[in-house]
Amino acid sequence: MITVVGGAGKVGATTGAFLLMRDVDDVVLIDILKDKPQGEALDLGHMASAIGSSRKVIGSNDYKDMAGSDIVIITAGFPRKAGQTREELLAINAKVMAEVSDAIKEYSPKAKVLVLTNPSDAMTYVVYKRLKAPRNQVIGFSGLLDAPRLSYYASQKLGISPASILPIVLGMHGENMFPVPRLSMVGGVPLSELMTKDQIDEIVKKTVGAGAEVIKLRGYSSNWAPAAGLTLMAEAIKNDQKRAIIASVILQGEYGVNDVVAEVPVILGKNGVEKVLEVPLNDEERQGFMKSIDAVKSLLSALPPEYK
Numbered sequence: 001m002i003t004v005v006g007g008a009g010k011v012g013a014t015t016g017a018f019l020l021m022r023d024v025d026d027v028v029l030i031d032i033l034k035d036k037p038q039g040e041a042l043d044l045g046h047m048a049s050a051i052g053s054s055r056k057v058i059g060s061n062d063y064k065d066m067a068g069s070d071i072v073i074i075t076a077g078f079p080r081k082a083g084q085t086r087e088e089l090l091a092i093n094a095k096v097m098a099e100v101s102d103a104i105k106e107y108s109p110k111a112k113v114l115v116l117t118n119p120s121d122a123m124t125y126v127v128y129k130r131l132k133a134p135r136n137q138v139i140g141f142s143g144l145l146d147a148p149r150l151s152y153y154a155s156q157k158l159g160i161s162p163a164s165i166l167p168i169v170l171g172m173h174g175e176n177m178f179p180v181p182r183l184s185m186v187g188g189v190p191l192s193e194l195m196t197k198d199q200i201d202e203i204v205k206k207t208v209g210a211g212a213e214v215i216k217l218r219g220y221s222s223n224w225a226p227a228a229g230l231t232l233m234a235e236a237i238k239n240d241q242k243r244a245i246i247a248s249v250i251l252q253g254e255y256g257v258n259d260v261v262a263e264v265p266v267i268l269g270k271n272g273v274e275k276v277l278e279v280p281l282n283d284e285e286r287q288g289f290m291k292s293i294d295a296v297k298s299l300l301s302a303l304p305p306e307y308k
Helices: 010-021 036-051 087-105 120-131 144-158 196-220 224-238 283-301
Strands: 003-007 027-030 055-059 071-075 112-115 138-140 170-171 178-180 243-252 259-271 272-276
Touching: 003 010, 010 027, 010 036, 010 224, 027 036, 036 055, 071 087, 071 224, 087 120, 112 120, 112 224, 120 138, 120 243, 120 259, 120 283, 138 259, 138 272, 144 170, 144 178, 144 196, 144 224, 144 243, 170 224, 170 283, 178 196, 178 283, 224 243, 224 259, 243 272, 259 283
Parallel strands: 003 027, 003 071, 027 055, 071 112, 112 138
Antiparallel strands: 138 243, 170 178, 170 259, 243 259, 259 272
16 A cells, blocks of 8 residues: 555645556555545546556545555645745745654554655655654655656757656755766767757756746646656555666765765665665766755755754
8 A cells, every 4th residue: 555645735646646547556645634635536536447447545634544554655745836945845844744754653664655845855854864764764756856857858959768868866856956967878878978068058957947947837836747756666666676766865875975865876676775876976076966965964954953
């Protein structure tokens, strides 16, 4: 069973739909809004019936209904508004994460936890500290949003399928993320060898600003792309795929960094993060990565003491 906390929101409900459509597992949508998760679950149940899925979906306002979940996906919290940075959401969403973590500890302490809520690096850290769980169990989502965005923009320039690109984005999720074109490959050839410097600079800028652009255009933040990424992560864990993806994890010495959340390549399987992969950075890239890490550290230092 997979529980989505915040399941009545746009990302939560869309994630529930994708999980059912890909036949990953039964789904529980939990939300504080009265009747809303039940309504979403009813509609999704009708959808499942239409596509011939036998997976079950329920909506609830009670955390106890997550009991026994293999995976808990956290999309709860306050969304980013137009002109607002992820960092401005820090204190208010940390409180939400603490509440959800306490519920997970009570009802599904062995669940693998996927954290979407922004600012996601800090919120992943709050959940990790609150649960006192092994780092393999708490995983920040953002890499499967940032990396596909890099693929998307590069594919537009190159005129190829984004599926042909293996993208690398490291560090922070936000304005200080660090895309790495030299290590992002098309058939083993780096993007940095297929594109001009101006083109590289343009796709990096668009990748970093993609979330803000979506908000500017539609008036609210992304739901389709995040839900797709969360579903793929849950699928990798549930089906023990041992799949290499970009995800945010607590670093414990990798890249020379300790006790900081960062986007890095990992192997996802039934145990959650089964391995952290260290990519070979040159001196210039190392500086860019550490600048991104410093931005995460600054964010973590701004957390209220009770959430560290």
